[in-house]
Amino acid sequence: MNDKRRRRLDVSGLIIALGLLVIAILLRRDAGHMPPPPAYARIGPEAATNVVALGLVVLGLATAYTAWRGAGVEPERADWGPVALITLAFVAVIAIIGLGGGFILASAVLFALTSRAFNRRALLVDFGVGLALGLGAYLVFAKLLTLTLPSGPLEHLF
Amino acid sequence: MEAFPSLLHGLSVAIQPMNLVFAIIGVFLGTAVGVLPGIGPALTVALLLPVTYKLDPGGSLIMFAGIYYGGMYGGSTTAILINTPGESASLATAIEGNKMAKAGRGGPALATSAIGSFVAGTIATLGIAFLAPWLVEVAINFGPADYFALMVLAFVTVSATFGASPLRGLTSLFIGLALGLVGIDELSGQARLHYGVPDLLDGIEVTTLAVGLFAVGEALYVASRHKGAPEKLEPVRGSLWMTREDWKRSWKPWLRGTAYGFPIGALPAGGAEIPTFLSYATEKRLAKHPEEFGHGAIEGVAGPEAANNASAAGTLVPLLTLGLPTSATAAMMLAGFQQYNLNPGPLLFAERPELVWGLIASLFIANTMLLVLNLPLVGLWVKLLAIPQHWLYAGILVFATMGTIAAKPSVVELSMLLVFGLMGFLMRRYDYPVAPVVIGLILGPMAEQQLRRALAISLGDPIALVESPLAAGLLGLSFLALIAPFVLKGLDRFKADED
Numbered sequence: 001m002n003d004k005r006r007r008r009l010d011v012s013g014l015i016i017a018l019g020l021l022v023i024a025i026l027l028r029r030d031a032g033h034m035p036p037p038p039a040y041a042r043i044g045p046e047a048a049t050n051v052v053a054l055g056l057v058v059l060g061l062a063t064a065y066t067a068w069r070g071a072g073v074e075p076e077r078a079d080w081g082p083v084a085l086i087t088l089a090f091v092a093v094i095a096i097i098g099l100g101g102g103f104i105l106a107s108a109v110l111f112a113l114t115s116r117a118f119n120r121r122a123l124l125v126d127f128g129v130g131l132a133l134g135l136g137a138y139l140v141f142a143k144l145l146t147l148t149l150p151s152g153p154l155e156h157l158f
Numbered sequence: 159m160e161a162f163p164s165l166l167h168g169l170s171v172a173i174q175p176m177n178l179v180f181a182i183i184g185v186f187l188g189t190a191v192g193v194l195p196g197i198g199p200a201l202t203v204a205l206l207l208p209v210t211y212k213l214d215p216g217g218s219l220i221m222f223a224g225i226y227y228g229g230m231y232g233g234s235t236t237a238i239l240i241n242t243p244g245e246s247a248s249l250a251t252a253i254e255g256n257k258m259a260k261a262g263r264g265g266p267a268l269a270t271s272a273i274g275s276f277v278a279g280t281i282a283t284l285g286i287a288f289l290a291p292w293l294v295e296v297a298i299n300f301g302p303a304d305y306f307a308l309m310v311l312a313f314v315t316v317s318a319t320f321g322a323s324p325l326r327g328l329t330s331l332f333i334g335l336a337l338g339l340v341g342i343d344e345l346s347g348q349a350r351l352h353y354g355v356p357d358l359l360d361g362i363e364v365t366t367l368a369v370g371l372f373a374v375g376e377a378l379y380v381a382s383r384h385k386g387a388p389e390k391l392e393p394v395r396g397s398l399w400m401t402r403e404d405w406k407r408s409w410k411p412w413l414r415g416t417a418y419g420f421p422i423g424a425l426p427a428g429g430a431e432i433p434t435f436l437s438y439a440t441e442k443r444l445a446k447h448p449e450e451f452g453h454g455a456i457e458g459v460a461g462p463e464a465a466n467n468a469s470a471a472g473t474l475v476p477l478l479t480l481g482l483p484t485s486a487t488a489a490m491m492l493a494g495f496q497q498y499n500l501n502p503g504p505l506l507f508a509e510r511p512e513l514v515w516g517l518i519a520s521l522f523i524a525n526t527m528l529l530v531l532n533l534p535l536v537g538l539w540v541k542l543l544a545i546p547q548h549w550l551y552a553g554i555l556v557f558a559t560m561g562t563i564a565a566k567p568s569v570v571e572l573s574m575l576l577v578f579g580l581m582g583f584l585m586r587r588y589d590y591p592v593a594p595v596v597i598g599l600i601l602g603p604m605a606e607q608q609l610r611r612a613l614a615i616s617l618g619d620p621i622a623l624v625e626s627p628l629a630a631g632l633l634g635l636s637f638l639a640l641i642a643p644f645v646l647k648g649l650d651r652f653k654a655d656e657d
Contacts, residue, residue: 042618045343082381090576111552118548
């Protein structure tokens with residue numbers, strides 16, 4: 001990372017601190033809904049939740065303090081396009097599997113879109129490669145090793 | 159329990175033909191996956207876990223031993239040939255080894271790393287075989303308070319003491335601990351943090367977390383910054399064999415590296431970074447030609463590689479005898495045990511000796527197979543390295559997805575994979591270590607159970623936690639390990655002011 005430099009206020013650090021505090025509040029609220037432990041158990045399932053929540057509060061405050069003092073280092077500029085594309089690929093995979101499209105089709109879509117995110121410009125070729133890879137993986141894992149993989153129209157051909 | 163007869167018994171299990179086949183498959187797959195750039199040993203084990211789902215525990219654990227060592231070996235090949243260390247423990251190897259490869263001495267670099275790994279792995283495995291029965295004897299008397307203290311120590315050392323920033327390490331750990339709370343509490347049956355989603359009642363799968371953080375997170379991270387051209391693959395030119403001079407310069411670093419690696423790995427301190435850097439620094443100091451360091455010194459490959467392997471074997475000591483994972487890779491191994499409802503620890507040594515000793519013995523066998531297989535097959539591994547980056551990461555994501563849905567075929571599980579992937583990406587981007595999250599998830603619920611058991615036995619008296627001298631000592635040590643980095647940092651600042 002070449003272009004790290006110091007700056008006055010570390011905004012990302014403050015956001016991280018805020019995130020930690022939000023998680024702590026979620027934990028605390030969850031612990032609040034739990035019934036008190038029976039007498040023989042002394043401490044129940046709520047204790048650990050509270051301890052972790054407390055730890056997150058301390059860490060969140062410490063993170064906020066260091067961010068405020070500007071000790072943070074700015075990461076280099078990210079290229080958000082590929083990140084969004086891979087995220088989209090995963091959303092597509094979840095949709096295909098959820099709607100019964102099957103593992104092989106999902107693999108092909110994931111493969112083609114990820115490859116595209118890495119600057120490759122041959123979407124159809126990669127879709128074909130992904131189909132082949134998905135089919136190979138399906139045959140080895142579902143047929144040979146008898147694992148259960150989600151089935152769709154393509155899988156029913158085998 | 160004597161080490162030697164048990165080990166012989168283990169060997170008799172491990173050399174059954176079917177188990178040898180499992181070992182060779184494991185070594186082969188482990189190397190093939192470990193050699194891919196950006197994939198460290200922990201991810202190698204996580205990605206290959208589904209391969210073992212349908213095997214019997216014995217064969218599967220033996221395959222695991224092969225995957226474990228194969229993944230380590232593959233990682234150093236990558237470090238030498240393309241200067242992308244899969245993990246910080248191969249950093250030293252990458253510095254010197256890649257320079258050697260650039261100078262046309264890639265063959266001897268690979269050879270010294272392979273033979274050094276073999277030497278270190280063999281000595282360290284012997285170390286496991288002799289240390290484990292003794293530790294098991296000790297551990298059989300451990301009460302819940304002792305276990306709790308041990309786990310607290312592991313938490314602190316893994317996250318705070320040896321990382322770049324204790325604040326960041328502890329933050330990662332607590333995120334892992336928070337994730338560990340999700341699901342039904344084993345002692346009371348209370349459901350925590352499930353938000354009405356039935357899939358969350360079983361808790362968060364360690365493999366989903368690890369694959370999301372390591373594989374998906376890494377892919378997103380690389381994709382977000384791939385403006386820079388990927389490192390060039392150095393062809394292996396010239397002889398693979400080491401000259402007499404190379405041997406003379408390698409054997410002492412191998413032994414010294416092992417001497418650093420195994421004890422540090424066996425302590426619940428986690429991480430192979432410390433021993434590899436200690437070894438690198440030592441070799442640089444002792445070398446006859448220290449000026450060669452940074453330009454391809456063979457000692458700088460031999461020592462750290464041996465240290466790395468020995469420490470990886472060392473982490474198996476607390477894992478097998480106490481059930482305590484102290485590295486991300488060990489956490490994945492524990493997940494491998496847990497898929498058969500096996501819990502490593504003193505009980506497993508007593509109840510399933512053939513399993514534990516079979517595993518230890520197959521570490522020897524895997525090590526030997528690696529030595530025999532890998533140098534001749536180096537051409538094949540180099541071909542794997544030549545897979546273009548876009549196909550490589552696309553393929554990794556396909557297998558990551560497959561592993562996740564094979565473990566738990568549900569849309570919720572896939573969504574978690576994506577969420578953990580995005581989390582892993584942000585953590586890499588903002589410099590938070592990833593391994594403590596995995597350790598927190600797997601060790602957190604175990605620590606909680608031991609704590610509650612200890613308190614239930616003492617009828618709620620917290621003094622019970624420090625009543626045993628061992629527990630008190632370990633907790634004291636944890637406290638020191640927690641404040642040490644802050645104190646040292648303060649000293650640094652003080653020194654800087656003085657200058």
